[in-house]
Amino acid sequence: MNSKINLVLKNLNEQLNFIDLEIDNQIKKCEKAIEVILIAIANMKKLVVKTGFKSETEEIHFFKDLKPQFTSKLIYFNIVYKIEMKRPNGGNRILKKYYHNELQKLKAYFDNELDFYKYYRSGSSYLDYKYFLRGRYDIKLALDSYYFETDSSFSTSHDFKVARILANDLIQLYLEDQLIMIENKDLGDKSQRKPNVKLMWTGSKVALIELMYALHTEGVFNNGAADLKDIADYFEHTFDIDLGQYRRVFLEIRARKSEKSKFITTLNEALLKRMEKSDEAI
Incomplete structure (x- = not known):
């Protein structure tokens, strides 16, 4: 089953790369990306329901490593969409403050989930049987309320947290890129000497x-x-x-x-x- 899910993920990444190249408007890009991600997640869920898991090890691998790669993309594009929709009109100073505030929100989430963040980033596995097997939730693990509203047959107590960690990495890079672009605008365009021979990059x-x-x-x-x-x-x-x-x-x-x-x-x-x-x- 995992090989089939990896194929769904590969196709999704190809579609997202195409969207990134073809659509310049960030809001429209997010809308289209969310559309194809939801389809991919639906296809992934059908495979899980149809095939199931052969062992607890396979189930843990799915909820710890595979599903978060899909969900993190959905979280990323959804949050970027909200960031850009709420972006204030104004000069570079206002925009800088806005993006810096968004970065602070990421830090706040990181601080709140520090223990699990350390567990996941260190490659630990001794609590995987609690975190990534269905129906093994422990109220003492400070679960988010959303967990009790999700489909218990397709969620564990911490697969969403992994997805959020992965998504936050991407969101941080996005916000930092926006700040860099603003800085470049402040500095103004610098004249650059053009080479005598024009070479086109024809690789990927x-x-x-x-x-x-x-x-x-x-x-x-x-x-x-x-x-x-x-x-x-x-x-x-x-x-x-x-x-x-x-x-x-x-x-x-x-x-x-x-x-x-x-x-x-x-x-x-x-x-x-x-x-x-x-x-x-x-």
């Missing part, structure tokens, strides 16, 4: 983002002093490409189950093959 955006993070990590620009945002701006200008929410994409790359540095690995293999060809032109 995910590959370029992976490469960008690798170069930043290695510190190859300005003796390692270059900021990630500056590198991203340079890439966008040089290749005339919009990298979008590249921080969110990096989180998805980091969450890959295998071949996290897929593009870098492919580059290395291709270069080694080229070097092995004795007749290869230099």
Whole structure:
């Protein structure tokens, strides 16, 4: 069953990537994203109801690792939608204060759920049988009231909390990106020298983002002093490409189950093959 759910998740991610590229308006983007996520969650639920779980281990894996990947996306786009709908009209100072207040809300949630946050982030599993098996709720675990209103056949006491942690990571990156854009507007546009030759990036955006993070990590620009945002701006200008929410994409790359540095690995293999060809032109 898990393989079928992973396929549903893969299709969902592809649809969300397409929406991110095709729709510029953030509110419309959220509306469309929520629409496709709800369909994906419905399909996922049908698989669970039809197939069930072979063991408690499989059930824990589903509610701890799989379902939150769907729910977190729904939470993320729903909260971003609300943030943008309530965004005040005004200058950059007002907008900065607004986005900073939203960041404080995330911190408040983090502080309130600190114990579980530590448990989840540390990779602990000794309480999984309580947190991620259905019908094992413990009122002493300070459950949110929403839990008692959910479908008990498709929810555990803490799968939503995991989803909220994942969603908050993305929301934080979104808010920080908004603040960076406001800062850039304050600084004004800086003139940049255009290269004599125009090169188009024809690979995937995910590959370029992976490469960008690798170069930043290695510190190859300005003796390692270059900021990630500056590198991203340079890439966008040089290749005339919009990298979008590249921080969110990096989180998805980091969450890959295998071949996290897929593009870098492919580059290395291709270069080694080229070097092995004795007749290869230099």
